[in-house]
Amino acid sequence: MALPKDPRQKMINFMYLVLTAMLALNVSAEILNAFDIVNNSILTSNKVVEEKNDRTYKIFAKQLADDPEKVGPFKKKADNVKVAADSMFNYLEGMKSDLVRLSGGLNDEGELKNKGEQNVVSQLMLTEKKGYELKSKLEALRKVLLTNVPADKLQEFSRTLPLNIELPKEASKGIEKKDWPTYHFADVPVIAGITLLSKFQNDIRNSETMIVEDLLNQVHADDFKFDQLKGFVSLNSKNLMSGQKVEAQIMIGAYSSTVTPEIIVNGAPIDVKDGIGTYSSIVSGLGPKTISGIIRLQGPNGKMIEQPFSETYNVGASATSISADKMNVFYIGLQNPLTITAAGYPAEAINATITDGGSLQKTSAGHYIATVRKSGTVKVNVTATQNGETKSIASQEFRVKYMPDPVLKVGMSKGPSMKAADFKVQQGLRADLENFVFDGVRFDIVRYTMSIDAKGRDMVEETASSPYFPPKLSGSIRSLKPGDFVYFDNISVKGPDGIVRDLPSVTFKIN
Known part of the structure; x- marks a missing residue:
């Protein structure tokens, strides 16, 4: 973005152009004094711009102390700009001193x-x-300054x-074309040469301002502007019981009421x-649940930002619940799923054990697999750990039973009669569990x-020693x-518990 020129600066530039044009006509004392006035105005303007630049560098220094990782690269570029600009400014100041010295110096009034x-001027410059x-x-300095401009702004800054x-x-008009030094310094009075050098100093300071202010803006180019504040409270647990300790993290959150992000939760906007x-x-359902998704938001730089989020919560019963997922019975030889929840405790804080005759394997928070070895009863004990303290809650x-006997079938028929055509196409005997709470339990013949x-x-x-009918x-x-x-x-079958059991005889009448 171009640096706007204030009215004073515009006036100085205009006056310099008018006076330069008048030099071609006549060099009077009034014109020389006018150049002196313009030069003094430029010097005053240079001081104002330098003070403005100093304030920008101080802002850079303060922000560097607050966030060195973010501000550091831009502060380094700004420092390089200052060094280059100061070096060229001082070089011009030396040329002005040479012109003063070579022209006879200053009088008592300075x-x-x-x-x-x-x-x-012609002698020194040409x-x-x-x-x-x-x-x-000057060309080298301009090139150095523009190296600090982002690619998308380079064309505008160059202009x-x-x-x-x-x-x-x-x-470039006329018979005799002039090069840059001749156009600016040929046959001009010394006050005009000094004024021109002061103008170049002014251009340098104003250019320094443009570059350094843009670098400062780049520090926060990707920052979001928030216009609303809201208090947020995060509890250590969503459910509590009498005697438990409640802890809360309380913070202030900032957001923008003018920006509408796209929020996808569990796959839906x-x-x-x-x-x-x-x-x-x-x-x-009981146990831990998750709310997750993505927040999509267009950043200040125009790029789309995606921020994933995930938050878990626990769904529990009104009191402690220990429930076999199939029924209130454990079966020998099977993996019996078990769900345990306790109101006021997160699922990950709960632990369970089983008495002798069984074992528990924790599959996830609040979910277990129980295996038992002998009939009778077992007891499941539940504890909860909170704030480093474990207590029984x-x-x-649970009753422990053997699986029921399977039903023998030929095809889909369990007798006592079967059509000859249906029987002939079967290849063997089956042992199926009917109406059992566990799906997919198989018995081998x-x-x-x-x-x-x-x-x-x-x-x-x-x-036969396999399910298939004897080949003979x-x-x-x-x-x-x-x-x-x-x-x-003489039928024998073996279930998932590894126990071989005998089943009663079966007769099929062919009809």
């Missing part, structure tokens, strides 16, 4: 003795080539930077009003004896007709 002397050296140094070394269009999103849902007895009593034929019998009976199976009988005896 003014130039020979303001209208016209040879000194004959001795100091003007060419000055142009090269508006006060330190501009390009020649005006009129310098929520309404946002005055910069605050509100989420509500009816909770269900509940216990409950260990052994059985299969007998076929067909009309007009001798009874045949074979023993395949012909008899294919020959089954209505009125024949198939018997399954």
Whole structure:
């Protein structure tokens, strides 16, 4: 962004242009005195700009102390700009001193003795080539200053930077074209040369202001502007019981009521009003729950910012609850799921043990797997730890039972009759648990004896050690007709508990 020129600065620039034009016509005492006035005004302006720059550098120093990691890189650039600008400013001050000395010095009032002397400037700047050296140094300083400008602003700063070394269009007009030093310093009185050098000093200080202020703005370019404050309270627990300690972290939070972020909670967007999103849902189920999602917000630099968030809470019963997820019974040989919650305690603070004859494995906060080895009863004891103190809060007895016997089937039929066509397409015997609280529990067929009593034929019998029908009976199976009988005896099966159990005989009448 270009530095706005105040009216005083505009007046100085205008006066300098008018006086320079008048030099081509006549060099009178009035014109020389006018240059002296302009030069003094430029010097005053330089002091004002220097004071402004000093305040900016002090702001940089204060912010560096508060946040060195963030401000440090920009402060370093600002310091480099100051060093480069001061060096060039002092170089010009030395040239002005040379012109004063070469023109005869100052009088008792501190003014130039020979303001209208016209040879000194041309001698120093053109004959001795100091003007060419000055142009090269000013171009180098301009390049250094612009290296501190972000790429997206470089074109604008290149156009508006006060330190501009390009020649005006009129310098290239006419038969005799002038180069930069000749255009500025050929045959000008010494007061005009000094005023011009003061103007370059003014351009340097104003350019320094533009660059340093932009660097200071870059420090906070990505900062959000917050216009609202609100108190927030975070409790150590969402549920408490009498005698427990409540702890709260209380803080002030800032947000912007003019910025509407996009907030996604558990995969769905929520309404946002005055910069605050509100989420509500009816909770269900016991144990730990999570609210998570993403906040999307366009930053001051135009880039989209995504900030994930996650917060957990606990859903508990009105009192301590120890519940077998299937029913109030543990089965030998199975993994019996167990859920434990206690009002006033987060799930992660709860621990459970089981008496001899069983074991508990914690799968997640509030969830366990119970395994038992013998029938009877076991007791589950629950403790809770809070503020470094562990205490017993509940216990409950559970019955321990063996799994019920499975039902023997051929195909989907459990007898006592079955069509011949349906029987013939089956390949073996099955042992299924029916209407059991656990899904997917399987029993393996260990052994059985299969007998076929067909009309007009001798009874045949074979023993199998797998679910499949004995291969030697395949012909008899294919020959089954209505009125024949198939018997399954000496049946043994093995369940998930590893126990081999015998089942009663089953008869199928073929019809």
